Amino acid sequence: MNMKKVFLINFSSQILINVANNLKANGSEIVYWQGYRDDFDHMDRSEHPETIFHHAFDAIKNISPEGVDVSEFEPVSHELVSRLYESGWQALAMMSRADHADSVFTEKRNYYYQYLKFWQGMLKRLKPDVIVFSAIPHSATSHVLYALAKLMNIETIMINQLTIETRALLMTDYQTDSAALRDEVKKHRSAKIGIDTLSLDLKTYYLNHLDPAIDSTPQYKKVYAKSKMPFAFPSVPTIIKHLYRLTFFNVARSYLTMILTKRKMSHIGPVLRGQSYKSKIKKWKKEIECVKKEYEALQQQPDLNKKFVYLPLSFQPEQTTCPRGDVFDDQLLMIDIISASLPEGWVLYIKEHAPQWYPKSIEAYQYRYQGYYERIACMKNTMLIPVTTSTFDLIERAQAIATVTGTAGWESLIRSKPVLLFGYIWYMYCDGVFQVQDATSCARAFEEICTGYRVESQKVINFLAALDLVSLKIKNYKTRFFVESDGITFDDNVRALTNGISNMINNS
Incomplete structure (x- = not known):
């Protein structure tokens, strides 16, 4: 059996890193690996000496990984853009989510063309057999990769965590969703x-x-409801808690560092200091407050x-x-x-x-x-x-x-x-x-x-x-700090994902 060449997209958590290591042990050759967060940044890469590693935030900004010269890649043609019109407008819509610099439309369009050039070049150079996404691709850069893979008949695999929080499905096409589920339902x-x-x-x-x-409200909705605005100043109870624990000065230093330094973020445009980003967030929240009042009046x-x-x-x-x-x-x-x-x-x-x-x-x-x-x-x-x-x-x-x-x-x-x-x-x-x-x-x-x-x-x-019969019993596989729940352990996640993805790669 020939070794399959694999791209991994946003394999960032420790669970997914372990899955990636298992895929290699099972015979897959990981030629490109994209991720983010501390687990990805500090992982031991010595086991993958031939792999091209790429930070996801750099991919969004069109910053190439080390050792890749995009100027050597084939330019984007009229034919390619025309064949990808449908996915192109979706990518531009996704790019708005990553645009924190109020970029003009023509600049975002050029970002899109650069994504096309980069991924077309990477696919032709590395010739992957399979691309595995940790979720349905919904950033502009990952969606362009997905669309190009479909155009070039390269197999895609996506992990989709369901609203039934103990289950996930593996799929090859987000419009078909799980073909295995469709067939089993029949x-x-x-x-x-x-x-x-x-x-x-x-x-x-x-x-x-x-x-x-x-109360049948999904747990993820309850957690989100308690989330605070990014860069929010600590509340008085939080300050008192850290004073009591003698951790106030460490927390204060972390907050000042967050506000005063430039931060690597998942958006296009220039890198912003925390304070500049916080000012933008305040502006956006005021806009939302205005439309909320509009809703309540109607x-x-x-x-x-x-x-x-x-x-x-x-x-x-x-x-x-x-x-x-x-x-x-x-x-x-x-x-x-x-x-x-x-x-x-x-x-x-x-x-x-x-x-x-x-x-x-x-x-x-x-x-x-x-x-x-x-x-x-x-x-x-x-x-x-x-x-x-x-x-x-x-x-x-x-x-x-x-x-x-x-x-x-x-x-x-x-x-x-x-x-x-x-x-x-x-x-x-x-x-x-x-x-x-x-x-x-x-x-x-x-x-x-x-x-x-x-x-x-x-x-x-x-x-x-x-x-x-067809779903994986997994939960919290993308979280940075895994906590066991519903009887599903860290190893359960790794085992189920390894087996499911390996089977699909081998059958591709």
């Missing part, structure tokens, strides 16, 4: 699988979501006795809408289609994703600008409702739920409610999902829903049984 479609046959984590997850007494209490579709807006910017939503990364397009297709007498209740306004969501201003909510409120049969309205109450009373790829769609299926899905996500193969691309497909979905269509719980259990 086998189980007519089965009558009992809930007790599911693994304990999936059975518990399913039953908890059906119990109104249990919101109305929903009448749950009416027939309605519930649409929770997706958090942005995030890979759940770009690239997974394709054109529906602009959620106004989705709202317009539903508004134009609603059955007579129905309304569309739209609720903002609360984290869109959280202190940590410093890039949210790029997707929620002044006038955004006013445009929604002006569409016929639509209503903005308070973010405090219970999602689960809305799902329970709705005729259907609409989303790009949101968690609420999956939570609705568990509760036997149909879903209008506008993007590409792992649960799209479950019965009860209507995939919508335009007003025609939306109207067809409503015709079926109006006849009393309801998702059968047996079909959802069958879907979970299929997921049980």
Whole structure:
């Protein structure tokens, strides 16, 4: 068997570093390795003397790795740009997330062309057989690599951690998602699988979501809600705590270093001092506060006795809408289609994703600008409702739920409610999902829903049984400081990922 040449993208945590070492031990030749964070920066690279290492932040800034001269690479052609138009606009949208310097459009476009030149040259020079991404590529540079790999028929593998936090899927195409899951679902479609046959984590997850007494909010959402704004000054209780522990001066020194020195960040443009970055963050937060006030001025209490579709807006910017939503990364397009297709007498209740306004969501201003909510409120049969309205109450009373790829769609299926899905996500193969691309497909979905269509719980259990067979039982594999939870250990993560990725590489 020939040794497969492999690119690793954003393999940065200690778990993923161990997986990479195992892949090499299993016969893969790692020719290029991109990562970031301390574990990647300080890892022992002596085991990979021939590997080209590249910091992810340098890749974003178009800084080449040591030993690579981009001037020797073939220039980007008109034909190449033309063949990648679709992925090109997505890459430019992703670049906005990394633009903290208010770059003009033409500068960002040139960044994109430089990404094309770099990756085209690297792929032709190193000739990888497989490219493994630690997640669905959603930075501009990694998305360009993904698109070029597809164009050049190079195998891609992506790890996708699910909203069922103990599970992940390996996939080769984010629009197809997991082909293995799709095929397994077909086998189980007519089965009558009992809930007790599911693994304990999936059975518990399913039953908890059906119990109104249990808070089913995903843990990652709870953690994010407690996150602070970057570069935030320590709170008074925090200062008192460190005074008590005699660590105040160490913490103060760290904070001053963070504020006064230039920091390597994942954005295009010049490297900023912490204080300059903090000033920008304050400006962005003021913009978000303005649009939040706009929303609150327009919101109305929903009448749950009416027939309605519930649409929770997706958090942005995030890979759940770009690239997974394709054109529906602009959620106004989705709202317009539903508004134009609603059955007579129905309304569309739209609720903002609360984290869109959280202190940590410093890039949210790029997707929620002044006038955004006013445009929604002006569409016929639509209503903005308070973010405090219970999602689960809305799902329970709705005729259907609409989303790009949101968690609420999956939570609705568990509760036997149909879903209008506008993007590409792992649960799209479950019965009860209507995939919508335009007003025609939306109207067809409503015709079926109006006849009393309801998702059968047996079909959802069958879907979970299929997921049980093809998914990896892993959790927190990308975290910097791993903490064991749900009985999944550090070694469990390494073992499952090594076996899953090795099998896909060998079968590529």
